[in-house]
Amino acid sequence: MVILAGDVGGTSTRLAYFESTRNGLVALAEGRYQSQEHSSLADIVRRFATQYRMDAQRACFGIAGPVIDGRVRTPNLPWNIDSGELAAAVGLKEVRLINDLEANTYGIAELKAQDLLTLNPGVADPTGTIAVVSAGTGLGESLAYWDGAAHMPLPSEAGHADFAARNEVEADLLLYLQAKHGRVSYERVLSGPGLLDIYRFLRDRHYFQEDEAIIAAMNAGDAPAVITRAALDGSCPMCEKALDIFVAVYGAEAGNAALRFLATGGVYLGGGIAPKISEKLRGASFIVAFTAKGRLSSLVQTIPVHVILNERTALLGAGRAASISSS
Numbered sequence: 001m002v003i004l005a006g007d008v009g010g011t012s013t014r015l016a017y018f019e020s021t022r023n024g025l026v027a028l029a030e031g032r033y034q035s036q037e038h039s040s041l042a043d044i045v046r047r048f049a050t051q052y053r054m055d056a057q058r059a060c061f062g063i064a065g066p067v068i069d070g071r072v073r074t075p076n077l078p079w080n081i082d083s084g085e086l087a088a089a090v091g092l093k094e095v096r097l098i099n100d101l102e103a104n105t106y107g108i109a110e111l112k113a114q115d116l117l118t119l120n121p122g123v124a125d126p127t128g129t130i131a132v133v134s135a136g137t138g139l140g141e142s143l144a145y146w147d148g149a150a151h152m153p154l155p156s157e158a159g160h161a162d163f164a165a166r167n168e169v170e171a172d173l174l175l176y177l178q179a180k181h182g183r184v185s186y187e188r189v190l191s192g193p194g195l196l197d198i199y200r201f202l203r204d205r206h207y208f209q210e211d212e213a214i215i216a217a218m219n220a221g222d223a224p225a226v227i228t229r230a231a232l233d234g235s236c237p238m239c240e241k242a243l244d245i246f247v248a249v250y251g252a253e254a255g256n257a258a259l260r261f262l263a264t265g266g267v268y269l270g271g272g273i274a275p276k277i278s279e280k281l282r283g284a285s286f287i288v289a290f291t292a293k294g295r296l297s298s299l300v301q302t303i304p305v306h307v308i309l310n311e312r313t314a315l316l317g318a319g320r321a322a323s324i325s326s327s
Helices: 041-052 083-090 100-110 168-181 192-204 212-220 223-232 237-260 284-291 294-301 313-324
Strands: 002-008 012-021 024-034 058-063 071-073 080-082 096-099 116-120 130-135 139-146 151-155 266-270 305-308
Touching: 002 041, 002 100, 002 313, 012 041, 012 313, 024 041, 024 313, 041 083, 058 083, 058 100, 058 313, 080 083, 083 096, 096 100, 096 151, 096 313, 100 130, 100 139, 100 151, 100 266, 100 313, 116 284, 130 237, 139 237, 168 192, 168 237, 192 223, 192 237, 212 223, 223 237, 237 266, 237 284, 237 294, 284 294
Parallel strands: 002 058, 058 096, 130 266, 266 305
Antiparallel strands: 002 012, 012 024, 071 080, 116 305, 130 139, 139 151
């Protein structure tokens, strides 16, 4: 059976044709597109289908946004995605739309040991609930429960829950972001734009003096990437502090997900940011924030935490979701 799968994000869209076999998914063709360079997902799908001309029997797309009645209004793109329009674009009676984190969670079953970096080994319950917390262009979260045979994902929009400050600096950051955005969600902090806002907060509150070289680099390219690189190579103290705050908040929210979902099967960090900052995530700051849960700290300490290194996880998950859907 040939499957058309997609991983649709605010930055890029990945599409693939997979052959579904007893041993898993076999890639037949793949493409990657810059999302903001296209007017709609259907345009990208038509381009991909025209290029490869394969007949898919099923199709599934993981999309960054809430899926309601086969439709998604993407929060980080000016797109309204409709399953019927996509079905027409690929010549199928129907296509399945799922949340991108739901796709990411489906994809965990397709991963190998080398696709994961363990931050906290813990003691995993093989049939326990798992949680995924993914920071990238936005922040997505999902969970998966054990149905007796496999982990079945449930979507969530927990990344849009209210940001909770844990110390004076984070309280000051919250006030700063409230002045800019009004309501402040965790996504306002744990995302590429969020990292940039943390940097601006440190600059505007005069915690550090801004480096002219960093200003020039950010004006010339991807500002969050500039901050990350300068933080990791130690060339900019303000960038280092910005990333330190980001990592601590990431740890705290991953711990929140562990509690919300009682994720005794493990917490997985997905998205594009975690693999790039794995050096920082392996430091004490993340795990200290993850496990600092008061009376339930001892429980959280037993929960495994892994970084998903395979950037194709959500794409594989969309393919897996299509392959196991009933027909």
